[in-house]
Amino acid sequence: xxxxxxxxxxxxxxxxxxxxxxxxxxxxxxxxxxxxxxxxxxxxxxxxxxxxxxxxxxxxxxxxxxxxxxxxxxxxxxxxxxxxxxxxxxxxxxxxxxxxxxxxxxxxxxxxxxxxxxxxxxxxxxxxxxxxxxxxxxxxxxxxxxxxxxxxxxxxxxxxxxxxxxxxxxxxxxxxxxxxxxxxxxxxxxxxxxxxxxxxxxxxxxxxxxxxxxxxxxxxxxxxxxxxxxxxxxxxxxxxxxxxxxxxxxxxxxxxxxxxxxxxxxxxxxxxxxxxxxxxxxxxxxxxxxxxxxxxxxxxxxxxxxxxxxxxxxxxxxxxxxxxxxxxxxxxxxxxxxxxxxxxxxxxxxxxxxxxxxxxxxxxxxxxxxxxxxxxxxxxxxxxxxxxxxxxxxxxxxxxxxxxxxxxxxxxxxxxxxxxxxxxxxxxxxxxxxxxxxxxxxxxxxxxxxxxxxxxxxxxxxxxxxxxxxxxxxxxx
Numbered sequence: 001x002x003x004x005x006x007x008x009x010x011x012x013x014x015x016x017x018x019x020x021x022x023x024x025x026x027x028x029x030x031x032x033x034x035x036x037x038x039x040x041x042x043x044x045x046x047x048x049x050x051x052x053x054x055x056x057x058x059x060x061x062x063x064x065x066x067x068x069x070x071x072x073x074x075x076x077x078x079x080x081x082x083x084x085x086x087x088x089x090x091x092x093x094x095x096x097x098x099x100x101x102x103x104x105x106x107x108x109x110x111x112x113x114x115x116x117x118x119x120x121x122x123x124x125x126x127x128x129x130x131x132x133x134x135x136x137x138x139x140x141x142x143x144x145x146x147x148x149x150x151x152x153x154x155x156x157x158x159x160x161x162x163x164x165x166x167x168x169x170x171x172x173x174x175x176x177x178x179x180x181x182x183x184x185x186x187x188x189x190x191x192x193x194x195x196x197x198x199x200x201x202x203x204x205x206x207x208x209x210x211x212x213x214x215x216x217x218x219x220x221x222x223x224x225x226x227x228x229x230x231x232x233x234x235x236x237x238x239x240x241x242x243x244x245x246x247x248x249x250x251x252x253x254x255x256x257x258x259x260x261x262x263x264x265x266x267x268x269x270x271x272x273x274x275x276x277x278x279x280x281x282x283x284x285x286x287x288x289x290x291x292x293x294x295x296x297x298x299x300x301x302x303x304x305x306x307x308x309x310x311x312x313x314x315x316x317x318x319x320x321x322x323x324x325x326x327x328x329x330x331x332x333x334x335x336x337x338x339x340x341x342x343x344x345x346x347x348x349x350x351x352x353x354x355x356x357x358x359x360x361x362x363x364x365x366x367x368x369x370x371x372x373x374x375x376x377x378x379x380x381x382x383x384x385x386x387x388x389x390x391x392x393x394x395x396x397x398x399x400x401x402x403x404x405x406x407x408x409x410x411x412x413x414x415x416x417x418x419x420x421x422x423x424x425x426x427x428x429x430x431x432x433x434x435x436x437x438x439x440x441x442x443x444x445x446x447x448x449x450x451x452x453x454x455x456x457x458x459x460x461x462x463x464x465x466x467x468x469x470x471x472x473x474x475x476x477x
């Protein structure tokens with residue numbers, strides 16, 4: 001916990017430095033009349049921001065114009081008004097996000113923004129054999145605990161991708177501390193915390209990238225360079241980007257981040273194409289596991305933005321066994337049923353070649369890499385082809401501006417046990433609820449039931465069925 005304490009002090013120092021600098025810049029502007037609000041110190045202004053958020057007295061501002069279809073969803077209560085497309089801001093959509101910290105600093109008037117959240121939760125599970133007993137359930141890896149999941153700090157500037165007259169730029173630096181670092185860790189980037197020491201909590205600089213926006217390429221092109229979240233998936237690593245506290249088994253075992261470059265080109269209101277190049281999944285370019293890896297995606301949107309098909313070859317190369325070197329192919333369908341119901345469905349197929357056999361049925365077996373599972377191959381195979389496939393569906397009901405209901409159902413087949421450590425099929429079923437206090441605090445309780453069909457995969461390989469009652473709180477600043 002000493003690291004956590006230092007991390008918090010660094011974050012706080014950075015926030016205060018930012019506040020000081022922005023306020024100093026503001027003081028060089030033409031002199032403005034002194035108001036009661038401006039006469040207050042920073043912390044008093046911050047308290048007023050939360051008071052206004054929880055008990056609003058001002059009417060909401062009208063949404064600015066955007067190029068293209070309107071966002072199909074309401075946010076709040078949902079994580080975003082747009083369906084998830086990775087690797088780029090929504091080209092043609094204005095930045096309408098405001099943050100409590102920046103409101104207290106400069107009323108959200110600058111394009112440079114510093115913000116984040118504190119996210120923690122609990123789980124009560126039928127699994128009880130200690131660390132890792134809930135796995136492959138995610139993100140609550142350990143059973144029957146109160147968990148500091150994520151403390152996250154963002155520093156970012158978004159490019160203006162509504163305008164079409166000039167090149168613009170943006171960037172993001174995102175820092176994460178908490179138990180969830182074990183899912184986002186990239187080999188070669190502070191990875192000894194997990195791969196060498198298996199710390200319960202750790203730190204990960206989960207994103208650091210530059211965005212360049214070129215308005216005159218088709219209807220706009222964004223080029224992202226650095227470490228970014230892998231493009232497809234309904235779910236995402238950061239708590240505010242998800243419908244539910246926990247993640248599907250599907251999402252727990254696929255790639256998380258890549259370090260490279262990806263270009264996203266908006267051809268029309270219907271078509272978006274993407275192509276990228278990286279060093280592979282969850283590895284840094286300087287480690288031996290890195291190898292040239294391609295990414296290619298196509299998003300087709302119709303029904304005035306209410307439907308979208310997002311087709312992705314997220315990572316493809318020779319496919320030879322290395323740290324998380326899965327070849328992964330995705331299809332995601334987003335569908336707005338009516339004003340209050342929508343559904344998201346994702347299916348994928350992944351594989352690696354030449355995976356070491358850990359079935360105990362071969363002489364002189366090859367030792368797998370640390371942090372990279374072997375496979376349960378046939379007798380006398382030193383290595384084998386290890387595939388897996390999965391499908392997950394979210395059904396979402398908006399119950400009002402501050403409340404929503406989530407139903408999640410999924411099926412996973414880990415054919416050679418390479419992703420979860422068990423050769424088995426899985427099903428998982430969840431019902432969750434989201435409740436907002438203002439736009440800064442989100443509560444997400446949930447009930448989760450899952451089953452492994454061929455072998456016992458839960459509670460460290462002793463149970464086929466697991467039931468979890470859990471919930472989390474996300475506090476934004």
